[in-house]
Amino acid sequence: xxxxxxxxxxxxxxxxxxxxxxxxxxxxxxxxxxxxxxxxxxxxxxxxxxxxxxxxxxxxxxxxx
Numbered sequence: 001x002x003x004x005x006x007x008x009x010x011x012x013x014x015x016x017x018x019x020x021x022x023x024x025x026x027x028x029x030x031x032x033x034x035x036x037x038x039x040x041x042x043x044x045x046x047x048x049x050x051x052x053x054x055x056x057x058x059x060x061x062x063x064x065x
Contacts (some may be wrong), residue, residue, distance in 0.1 A: 001026075003022075016037065017039060018035070024057045
């Protein structure tokens, strides 16, 4: 499975920004994940948090680590 994330894909539609991530598998399956926010930064932050919650990317390191 390959995961593609690009902050440049975040676009404004109406009054919202939409961030996107795409996952492709070697067997031809794919999935898209979208998040929205009032700003591009908010949409991107929500996307990264969703990907962490789904365990598709590592959790942020804490100060104790």
